[in-house]
Structure formats: C-alpha cells, structure tokens
Amino acid sequence: MHILKRHIKTYRLDIFFAVISVMVMAGATLLQPRLLQEILKAIMASDQDTVNQYGIALIAVACVGLIGGILNTIFAARVAQGIAADLREEAYQKVQSFSLSNIEKFSTGHLVVRLTNDVWQVQSLIMMSLQSLARIPILFIGAFILAITTLPKLWWVMILMIVCIILASQILFKRMGKYFGRVQKLIDRINTIAKENLQGIRVVKSFNQENNQQQKFDHDSDNLTQLNTTIGYLFSAMFPGFMLIANLAITVAIYFVSLGVASHPQDLAAIPAFVTYLMQVLFAIMIGGMISTFASRGLVALRRIGEVLQTTPDLIDEDVNDMTIKGDIAFEDVSFQYPESNDTTLKNISFNIKPGEMVGIVGATGSGKTTLAQLIGRLYDPTHGNVLIDQVNLKNISQESLRRGISYVLQRVILFSGTIAENLRQGKQDATLTEMQNAADIAQASEFINRYDDQFEHLISERSANLSGGQKQRLSIARGVIGQPKILILDDSTSALDARSEKLVQDALATHLKDTTTIVIAEKISSVRHADRILVLDNGRLVGNGPHETLLKESAVYREIFETQRAKEI
Ligand SMILES: Nc1ncnc2c1ncn2[C@@H]1O[C@H](COP(=O)(O)OP(=O)(O)OP(=O)(O)O)[C@@H](O)[C@H]1O
Numbered sequence: 380m381h382i383l384k385r386h387i388k389t390y391r392l393d394i395f396f397a398v399i400s401v402m403v404m405a406g407a408t409l410l411q412p413r414l415l416q417e418i419l420k421a422i423m424a425s426d427q428d429t430v431n432q433y434g435i436a437l438i439a440v441a442c443v444g445l446i447g448g449i450l451n452t453i454f455a456a457r458v459a460q461g462i463a464a465d466l467r468e469e470a471y472q473k474v475q476s477f478s479l480s481n482i483e484k485f486s487t488g489h490l491v492v493r494l495t496n497d498v499w500q501v502q503s504l505i506m507m508s509l510q511s512l513a514r515i516p517i518l519f520i521g522a523f524i525l526a527i528t529t530l531p532k533l534w535w536v537m538i539l540m541i542v543c544i545i546l547a548s549q550i551l552f553k554r555m556g557k558y559f560g561r562v563q564k565l566i567d568r569i570n571t572i573a574k575e576n577l578q579g580i581r582v583v584k585s586f587n588q589e590n591n592q593q594q595k596f597d598h599d600s601d602n603l604t605q606l607n608t609t610i611g612y613l614f615s616a617m618f619p620g621f622m623l624i625a626n627l628a629i630t631v632a633i634y635f636v637s638l639g640v641a642s643h644p645q646d647l648a649a650i651p652a653f654v655t656y657l658m659q660v661l662f663a664i665m666i667g668g669m670i671s672t673f674a675s676r677g678l679v680a681l682r683r684i685g686e687v688l689q690t691t692p693d694l695i696d697e698d699v700n701d702m703t704i705k706g707d708i709a710f711e712d713v714s715f716q717y718p719e720s721n722d723t724t725l726k727n728i729s730f731n732i733k734p735g736e737m738v739g740i741v742g743a744t745g746s747g748k749t750t751l752a753q754l755i756g757r758l759y760d761p762t763h764g765n766v767l768i769d770q771v772n773l774k775n776i777s778q779e780s781l782r783r784g785i786s787y788v789l790q791r792v793i794l795f796s797g798t799i800a801e802n803l804r805q806g807k808q809d810a811t812l813t814e815m816q817n818a819a820d821i822a823q824a825s826e827f828i829n830r831y832d833d834q835f836e837h838l839i840s841e842r843s844a845n846l847s848g849g850q851k852q853r854l855s856i857a858r859g860v861i862g863q864p865k866i867l868i869l870d871d872s873t874s875a876l877d878a879r880s881e882k883l884v885q886d887a888l889a890t891h892l893k894d895t896t897t898i899v900i901a902e903k904i905s906s907v908r909h910a911d912r913i914l915v916l917d918n919g920r921l922v923g924n925g926p927h928e929t930l931l932k933e934s935a936v937y938r939e940i941f942e943t944q945r946a947k948e949i
Pocket residue numbers: 483717718719720724742743744745746747748749750751790
C-alpha cells in the first residue's frame with residue numbers, strides 16, 4: 380500500500396474533492412426519504428403549503444445529490460487514471476533499468492502483465508474506493524439510524540434483516556472470491572496459449588499441431604465458460620435472494636404498523652421512508668461485499684507492481700567513469716554462473732584482445748560462447764574475476780560509455796515494427812542516409828533494400844514477418860555497424876547467410892571497420908578460420924587460443940570440431 384502514498388500526496392486535492400462530493404451525494408440520498416415522509420404527512424393533514432415546500436426541497440436535494448455524484452465520478456476518474464499512468468510509467472522506467480538477470484527473474488511475459496493488466500486492476504480499485512469507500516459506511520450507518528428513528532418500534536426488523544443479509548453475503552462473496560481467482564488464472568493461461576500460438580504459427584502449421592493446440596485452448600476455454608456460468612448463477616441467485624430477505628422484512632414491518640395504525644395513523648406516512656432506508660442498508664451491504672471481493676484482486680495487483688518498483692537493478696553505475704573506448708579487452712580468471720542456475724557456465728577464463736583484432740569464438744553448442752560475449756557488453760557481471768576494457772574494470776566504466784563503444788549483434792534477431800531507417804537509427808540516433816547506405820553495404824543488405832520503391836522507408840511488419848531470415852540478419856548487422864563501434868560482437872550473426880554473402884560481409888568489415896575489435900561467435904569454423912585469433916571453448920573452459928593453423932596443431936578440441944565439420948561438408 381505504501382507505494383501509493385506518494386501518489387496519494389500528488390492527487391490529495393482531487394481525492395479530497397472526490398470524498399467530499401461522495402459524502403454530499405450520500406447525505407442527499409439519506410435526506411430524500413425523510414423529506415418524502417414529511418410530504419406524505421402533510422398530504423394526510425391536507426397541508427398543501429407544506430407539501431409544496433417539502434416538494435421543492437426534495438427536488439433541490441435530489442439535484443445536489445446528482446451534482447455530487449457527477450463531481451465524484453470526475454474527481455475519482457482523474458485520480459484513478461492519473462495514478463495508474465504514473466505507476467505504469469514508473470514501472471516501465473524501472474524495467475528499463477533492469478539487467479538481464481532482473482528481467483529473467485520476473486520473466487518478460489509476467490512483466491508485461493504487471494505493466495498492463497495489474498495497473499488496470501489498481502486503477503479500478505482506486506476508482507471503486509473513491510466512489511464507494513466513504514459512501515458505504517455513511518449510507519449504512521445513516522440509513523440504519525434514520526430507519527430506526529423513523530419507526531423506533533421496529534428496530535428489531537432492521538437488525539434481523541442485517542444479520543440475515545450479512546450471513547448470506549459472507550457465504551456468497553467468499554465463494555465468489557475463490558471463483559474470481561480461478562477465472563484470472565484461466566484468463567492468463569488462455570492468453571499465453573493464444574500468444575504462443577500466434578507468434579509460433581509457422582511451427583504450429585509445419586508440425587501439424589493445429590488440432591493439439593486447439594484442444595488445449597478449448598479445454599481451458601470450456602473451463603472458463605463453466606466458471607463464468609457458475610458465477611452468473613451465483614449472481615442471478617444473489618439479487619433475488621437478498622430482495623427476498625428485504626421484502627420479508629418489509630412485509631413484517633407493514634404488518635406490525637397495520638396492527639397499531641388505529642392508535643398511530645402517522646406511521647403510515649413513515650412506511651415509504653422506512654422501506655427506502657431498509658433498501659439503502661441492503662445496497663450498502665451488497666456493494667461493500669462486492670468491493671471487498673474486487674479489492675483483494677486489486678491489492679494483489681498493487682503488490683505485484685510494488686515488487687517491480689522495489690527491485691534494485693543488478694547493474695548500477697557506481698564509482699564509474701565516462702570514457703571513450705579504444706577496444707582492448709581482457710578477461711582475468713573470469714567465472715560465471717547464471718542467477719537461477721546451479722552450474723558454472725564459464726570457468727576461470729583469461730585472455731587478452733588488442734584493439735582492431737578480429738577474434739573468433741568457437742565451441743560446441745552450450746559451451747558458453749554467448750555467455751562470454753554478454754560479459755563483454757556487461758549484460759551480466761562475472762561471479763568471479765574481472766573483465767577489463769582498455770585496462771579499466773567494466774564495473775568502473777559508465778554503462779553509457781559501454782553502450783556507445785560496444786555493439787552487440789544478437790544471435791536471435793529482433794527488429795521492431797516500423798521503417799528500416801527507424802531500425803537502423805537504433806544503432807545511431809542521428810544516422811544520415813549516407814551512413815545508412817554504408818552500413819547496408821557492409822551488411823550486404825543494399826541489394827534487397829534497393830528493390831523496395833521506398834527503400835529505407837520500407838515498413839517492417841510486426842515480428843518482422845515480411846522479411847526472410849537472411850534479410851533480418853543483414854539488417855541486424857547493419858544496425859550493429861552503423862555507429863562505427865570500437866568493439867563489435869557478432870553472435871552467430873551470419874548463420875542465415877550463404878557462404879558468399881558471409882565472406883562479403885567479413886571482407887567489408889575488415890575494410891570499413893579495420894580499427895574495430897571484432898568478435899565473431901560461430902558454429903562453423905569456416906566462418907572464423909581467417910580471424911587473427913580463435914578462442915576455443917569447451918564446457919565453459921577456454922581450451923584454445925590462437926590462429927587457425929596453430930590450433931589445428933595444438934588444440935585437440937578444435938581439431939575435433941574441424942574434422943567433424945569437414946566430414947559433414949564432404
Ligand atoms: N539465462 C540463462 N539462465 C540459465 N542458464 C543459461 C542461461 N543462458 C544460457 N544458459 C546456459 O548456459 C550454458 C551456455 O549457454 P550459451 O548460450 O552461452 O552457449 P553457446 O555456446 O552460446 O551455445 P549456442 O552455440 O547453442 O548458442 C548453457 O548450458 C545454457 O543452458
């Protein structure tokens with residue numbers, strides 16, 4: 380709850396007006412039956428002047444109530460939407476500062492739910508609270524007291540009705556709370572299935588998985604329908620049930636009034652007011668029960684957003700320097716273990732790379748190549764040992780300097796929906812057309828970009844579905860080189876390119892980025908055999924470090940990989 384404190388302060392004036400206006404509205408609601416009672420009394424006494432006076436007062440009070448209601452909705456919506464927007468932006472900003480391990484702890488899917496659905500739940504909770512929290516107790520206590528003062532003899536009818544309704548609503552709302560929890564889980568599951576299926580539609584179709592996936596979806600969807608139907612039944616039974624209790628109470632009240640009507644004829648005029656107060660008490664209990672059911676969901680959502688906001692980013696800039704990176708890289712006895720893993724992924728790795736060198740990294744799948752590259756970009760900090768750039772520990776270099784000097788072309792290409800130019804400018808914000816053309820030339824992307832009428836303004840669709848694997852990789856490389864980084868990491872970035880294009884990219888890199896330290900992670904030795912040096916990883920250990928010919932002679936692991944790949948080619 381304390382994450383709301385600061386926001387409550389910001390919107391305190393709006394909250395104040397929302398509460399005041401709802402109190403005015405509740406007051407008007409309570410006053411109306413009393414005025415009606417006075418009108419009926421005056422009618423019975425044939426006092427037309429009093430009827431007119433109270434009639435005007437009744438209309439005035441109803442208008443005040445209406446204005447109170449409108450103002451309350453306006454102020455409540457301002458507060459709820461304002462706080463929701465602030466929370467969303469604050470949480471998004473926090474997520475931006477997260478390291479990869481922070482994000483992995485939450486999982487991307489769950490973070491998205493927290494930024495969207497959970498924020499919406501909190502918004503509803505705030506709206507509901509401002510509309511009802513002050514109104515319910517005023518209405519309940521006020522209507523109760525006024526009902527008893529209207530017909531004091533029948534206080535016990537009121538008490539009996541309240542006890543019955545509270546007992547019934549306790550049972551009902553508790554049950555509904557459980558059902559709502561299950562509905563939420565099912566909705567989450569259905570969303571996940573739908574999302575995975577749509578994103579992986581090619582896999583689903585190519586493996587003929589439509590029926591299986593449909594069955595999974597139908598199963599959860601049927602369960603959801605069943606639950607919603609049960610909730611519907613409960614709701615449909617709830618209102619008539621409560622009305623039955625209220626009507627029984629009204630019948631009993633009328634019966635007892637009729638018994639004494641000869642001696643107290645004015646009690647007849649009190650009946651409509653008593654009945655209205657009785658219904659207001661019923662309304663207050665029902666709304667109170669509903670709010671508590673929904674509030675528990677909103678509070679869970681608030682706690683989940685709080686977890687995001689209170690997480691301290693793993694990688695923080697403390698005692699750091701801004702520097703212009705030259706491209707010297709050193710690993711000093713580096714070991715690394717992923718936060719959620721029991722295995723040590725990198726073990727006691729040490730090496731040096733000089734500025735401008737081109738170094739390949741090879742090793743079996745899962746040997747730690749990507750992990751090693753990620754430590755260079757400080758996506759993670761080593762668990763042991765140091766990573767240095769230009770002889771400075773990475774921890775003492777500002778992340779801004781690192782991002783400026785290092786470009787990392789990921790193994791799994793991620794492009795954003797938008798134009799080709801917009802995607803390239805992620806590598807250099809103010810890139811000119813000439814710079815884009817040069818980058819596209821290096822990445823061998825010009826040929827297909829030039830085929831589009833709108834060239835760099837051509838739109839890339841969601842999940843870059845309108846591009847081939849090779850085209851995506853080429854654009855990703857172009858984005859990586861456009862800022863002329865001092866360190867360029869290519870993580871299996873040419874796997875979808877044919878051998879000729881791969882060679883052309885490598886030649887272009889050697890010509891245009893000759894001062895850049897280039898690290899090429901590759902499955903195939905042929906992709907790195909011309910590198911100045913090759914690092915060989917085996918199960919997280921560095922087992923070879925040298926040029927191709929030397930490694931062939933000195934590294935058994937390298938030789939084995941080379942022989943296996945050559946055998947496959949033959
Ligand atoms: N985020 C993670 N959390 C836990 N373990 C991970 C994570 N990422 C990778 N690993 C594990 O670390 C090991 C090394 O993975 P890495 O991706 O560095 O290997 P790689 O040599 O690049 O493999 P490939 O050639 O298949 O891309 C693997 O066993 C992998 O399962």
